[in-house]
Amino acid sequence: MSIYKRQVEWAKSHYGIESWGKGFFSIDADGDVCVHPSADASVSIKLQDIIKECEPKGIVSPLILRFPQVLDTQLKRFHEEFRSAIWKNSYSGEHFGVFPFKVNQRREFIDAISYSGFDYRYGLEVGSKTEFMAALSYDLHPQALFICNGFKDKDFIELCFMAKKFGKNIIVVVEGPDELQNIVEISKRYDEMPGVGFRVRLYSRGAGKWAKSSGNTSKFGLSTNELLDCLKILSDNNCEESLQMLHFHNGSQITEIKKIKKAVKEAIRVYAKVYQRGFKPKFLNVGGGIGVDYDGSKTSFSSSANYSIQEFANDTIYTIGEVCKEEEVPMPNVVTESGRIIAAYHSVVLTDIREVQSPCEEPWMEENSQLCQEKDSPKALKELFYIYNHINEKNYIEYYHDSIAFQDELFTLFDLGYINLSHRALGEKLVFIIANRALECSLQERHQPEEFSLLQKEMVSKYLANFSIFQSIPDSWAIDQLFPILPLSRHHEKPSLKASIVDITCDSDGCLEQFIGRSSIKRSIDLHKPNGSPYFLGFFLVGAYQESLANEHNLFGAIHEAEVLVSEEGKWRFSKLTSGDPIDELLVCRNYDCEEMMKSYKKQLTSQGHHEEEIQATLDQCKKALVAYPYLKALH
Ligand SMILES: Cc1ncc(COP(=O)(O)O)c(C=O)c1O
Structure with a gap:
């Protein structure tokens, strides 16, 4: 094996790309990072090539690359695993997937989900009036579900009644008896009830950072007493048939499969007992929560998960089927609200390194x-x-x-x-x-x-990356979430510096000092010494939650976006390019009025006694600055 090839093999294993990449990302023989949007290794694009093509179109670093085909592949994998689990277990119900809006509300993303999900009757799940109104604009498959979670006031409930006019299979998930009472009251005016679901508060807890979304002290769901109260409200109003779904969600990024199995077992038992009381819900909604193996370790560590989609689907279907047989109730259709596992892989944030500060570089003479x-x-x-x-x-x-x-x-x-x-x-x-x-x-x-x-921590080199952690990977700051990070090229060279990554915000928290490692968290990442050529880093698996939670710290806004499609022959093209937020838009969102600001600039310049020409030239400069991208401009 040549020394180059050996080094590339080392890099693959060192950065764990084959473990966390799930067939979507790899390092090629030239030492460059590639994407395979359909998880087909023979169709491959170098990420650096995409950056080069973006530049003349004004889409410069930092930027986010979106691959709708990755989303499509992941959605298909998910659906197929459920189909196969249903078939293997002779399960008599069907699988219905809905995508939780909050995981990535960007229009480009939801467009892609609704397009790819149509053939699988994929629906949407919303948790607020804003998400509701956006979701309503999608012409979903006639059988797709439209699930409304979250706390609801009367206006929200009215919207749910209205959605029936659009032919949506709406299910209003009730969080408390008062909410149900409001639905029943409003239904009298409409002379019909929407489909209703009950979110059940399980005793079983999830595992990982969101474990507190579950268990009997959780903020969400009906306690057993409230569940009985809600069943009574339906019976008292003769609308038992409106109960269509029982729902639970035990938090996101559940790291252990055994916790999932336990929760499913409890939920299907509740379902069976409700059924035996004369109600006929058709759906059991097992929520989201499937963990993404960000570090590729397949363990119960918080940035990993010790199971696959296949294991999740098999265990869920098997457990539900067994309890239904035991309780002699029909097997319900199974609804999933998985977001993270579907969305995470489809986008990559790319940024250039601006500066490297090494504690002491000069050799000893x-x-x-x-x-x-x-x-x-x-x-x-x-x-x-x-x-x-x-x-x-x-x-x-x-x-x-x-x-x-x-x-x-x-x-x-x-x-x-x-x-x-x-x-x-x-x-x-x-x-x-x-x-x-x-x-x-x-x-x-x-x-x-x-x-x-x-x-x-003090001895590592600091690599200044042209992006904002708060905007592009906020979870790494907020909850110490680890994302796979690696250079996009030079993997045939051994990286010689141990580094931390600092962003360009004026915040000491804008800094990454923990990285994925093969057996433990690493305190530094191995990066190459600058050699005068542009050096790009990729932040992978950032498609879930990061854009929804992004904040504009220091007024660094949304970054440029490029959506890339690839043909079967391996030819790729941009399907959409979107510019990031310019400075004026960021200011307008903070209630600044750019015209008033221009007037103020002029007044100040005039009072300084400058010539008319100089004032005009300076104002032109201000105008140009206001429409610019707030990130650092390329040096080359
Ligand atoms: C009710 C509900 N459903 C689904 C999800 C999606 O979970 P995940 O992205 O972990 O699959 C969430 C997020 O926590 C949620 O609150």
Whole structure:
């Protein structure tokens, strides 16, 4: 195997791309990262090639690439797994998928979901009036479900009645008896009831960061007593047949399959007991929550999941079928509201690296050694030089501590005016090298001493990435979510720097210091040294929740977007290009009036006594600045 090929193999395994990429992403023989939108390895596009084609069209870094075919493939995989589980288990109900709007409300995204999902009767799930109005505009399959979750006032309920006029199979999921009472009251005016679902509060809890969405203290769903009250309300008003669905959702990114099985078992038992009371709900909605294996470890770690879609579908269908047989009730149609697992893979954020700050880059020269040993060199410097020559795995802790003490001594001498700048610089350099060696030794230990894990954070190079973490991957800031990150090229070269990634916002939280690793979280990412050519990083699996939760910290808004389609022959094209938010739009969203601002600029310039021409030129410059992209412009 050539050295290049060996290095590419190393990179594939080091960055785990084959584990988390699920056939959508890979590194090719040239060391470039590629996308395979239909998970077909023979149809492949280099991400760098897309960036090159984007540039002349004004779609520059940072940008988000969207691959509707990835979405299509993932939706198909999901649907097929359920079909196959239904067939294998001789299950008599059907599967209906609905997509939860909140996971990615971008129009481009929902357009793609509704297009790809039509043949699978895919429906939509909404949790607010705004999402409702947007979802209503989609002409879904006649059998697709339209599910309204969340807390509802009378206006929202009225909208649900109105949606029936559009031929939508609406199911209003009730969160409490008062909500149901309102629905029943309003139905008297319309002379009909919409389909109703009850969200049940299960005793079983999910697993992972959203476990508190479930269990008997959850904010959502009906307790058993409330469920009985709601059943009574329906019976008292002779509308038992309007109960069409029982629903539960145990939180997002559930990391353990056993928690899912337990919840499904409890939910189908509730379903059976409700059925035995004379109600005939047709659907059991098992919610969302399937975890995405962001780090590729297939474990119950919070950025992973220890099961596949196939396992989820099989276990869900099998468990429901078994309990139904035992309870002698018909098998319900199974509704899923999975969002994350469908959406995560379809988009990638790309950004260029602007600057690399390394703690100490210059090599140690022979003349440095001579300077340290000169007769008039400070004693502390000579001691540091001794440590530099003698530090090893056995003495590194003690020698590291000594070096800190000598560094203090050297700086005190400097404050008192006893040493010169060259000696001070040499001292800094030696302390850095000693710390680096001590760090290397500490990494060989089974348990790295805590002070060295802190030191590790300080010793890495900082790569300044032209994007905002708060805008493009807000969950990494908010909940320490790990996303796969890697350079888009140069994988035939060994990366030589350990790095953290800092963004361009003026916020110390705009910084990534945790990365996916093969067996544990890593405190740094291995990146290549700058070589003068543009260097791009990709942030993968960002299609779920990141755009919905994005915030405009420092007024960095939505980034440019490019939607890419590829033909079976492997030819790709842009199906849509969308510019990111310009500065004026970001300001208008904060109630600024750009015309008034222009007037204010003019007034200030006039009062400074500038010439008319100069004022006009400056105002033109302001106008241009107002319509610009707020991110950093390319250097090349
Ligand atoms: C009611 C409901 N359904 C579905 C989902 C989607 O969950 P996920 O994206 O984890 O599949 C959510 C999100 O937490 C939700 O609250």
